[in-house]
Amino acid sequence: xxxxxxxxxxxxxxxxxxxxxxxxxxxxxxxxxxxxxxxxxxxxxxxxxxxxxxxxxxxxxxxxxxxxxxxxxxxxxxxxxxxxxxxxxxxxxxxxxxxxxxxxxxxxxxxxxx
Amino acid sequence: xxxxxxxxxxxxxxxxxxxxxxxxxxxxxxxxxxxxxxxxxxxxxxxxxxxxxxxxxxxxxxxxxxxxxxxxxxxxxxxxxxxxxxxxxxxxxxxxxxxxxxxxxxxxxxxx
Numbered sequence: 094x095x096x097x098x099x100x101x102x103x104x105x106x107x108x109x110x111x112x113x114x115x116x117x118x119x120x121x122x123x124x125x126x127x128x129x130x131x132x133x134x135x136x137x138x139x140x141x142x143x144x145x146x147x148x149x150x151x152x153x154x155x156x157x158x159x160x161x162x163x164x165x166x167x168x169x170x171x172x173x174x175x176x177x178x179x180x181x182x183x184x185x186x187x188x189x190x191x192x193x194x195x196x197x198x199x200x201x202x203x204x205x206x207x
Numbered sequence: 208x209x210x211x212x213x214x215x216x217x218x219x220x221x222x223x224x225x226x227x228x229x230x231x232x233x234x235x236x237x238x239x240x241x242x243x244x245x246x247x248x249x250x251x252x253x254x255x256x257x258x259x260x261x262x263x264x265x266x267x268x269x270x271x272x273x274x275x276x277x278x279x280x281x282x283x284x285x286x287x288x289x290x291x292x293x294x295x296x297x298x299x300x301x302x303x304x305x306x307x308x309x310x311x312x313x314x315x316x317x318x319x
Contacts, residue, residue: 097250126305135211135297135309136251149306183250187305196305198243198250 095120097199099184105205106174114169114202118186124148125167126196127159128183136183142167143189171204179206209234211298213310220288221318228283228313230298238300240281241307242272245295254296257281268292293317 098117106112118125124143128136138151142161161167165186171178181203185196212231220226232238239258243251255266262274272283281298295314299307 124305133311135299135311136307137309138306141305151306185251185305195253195256196251196307198252200248200250 097122097184097186097197099182099199099202101202102200103203103205105207107207108174108176110174110206111170111172112174112204114171114182114184114204116167116169116184116186116199118165118167118184119197122186122188122197123165124187124189125161125165126185126187127167127169128185128198129153130181130183130201132180139169174206176206179204209300209308211300211308211310213296213298213313215313216311217314217316219316219318222290223287226283226285226288226292226315228296228298228315230281230283230310232279232281232298232300232308234279234300234302236302237276238302240272240274241299241301242266242270242281242283243297243299243309245297245312247294251297254283288315288317290317290319 100115126141127139130136139153140150141148145161156172158170181201183201184199210233241256242254254270257264257274295312297312298310301307
């Protein structure tokens with residue numbers, strides 16, 4: 094049973110560019126959350142998607158946007174990249190009907206902005 | 208504001224020694240509490256969680272944690288550390304959502 098899979102694992106962009114990160118949730122999970130983990134920090138919540146809609150959002154600018162597809166997979170888009178966007182981006186999935194939030198995390202996509 | 212504090216940035220222990228990693232939280236009500244572990248280049252793996260009931264919870268890999276409401280703490284313990292336990296440990300809290308608030312982590316180094 095595959096867990097949460099993310100792609101790409103590593104990527105390098107330059108300031109001002111746009112990036113798209115992808116996530117496939119664990120089988121049986123219907124909710125996807127995205128977190129940003131800067132070097133030496135704990136993960137910070139970006140947003141959550143359920144039923145193809147953004148359900149919650151953390152304190153991130155509108156440059157960060159997302160999408161969830163009918164198969165529950167998700168994308169994270171970041172526009173107008175800044176140096177400070179360099180981080181490990183973690184996708185986590187869960188099953189909303191389970192009632193209690195137990196997240197399964199992927200290995201992450203490491204973004205470097207030059 | 209809701210926050211999680213892990214006061215120890217870096218801890219070094221000898222293999223076979225006991226371990227306690229500290230976690231304190233600031234929250235409006237008793238949240239769900241979690242400990243995750245992250246090995247280099249890996250995502251986060253759930254060690255254990257507390258939702259309600261017995262305040263001493265058992266997790267994987269021989270870890271346990273104790274919730275103390277009066278101290279707003281959820282410290283992680285292991286009686287005998289193995290070299291493979293070297294990793295980054297994160298405490299997290301959440302309230303009925305998937306929006307977890309993480310601490311800044313404690314890096315554990317294990318000497319043979």
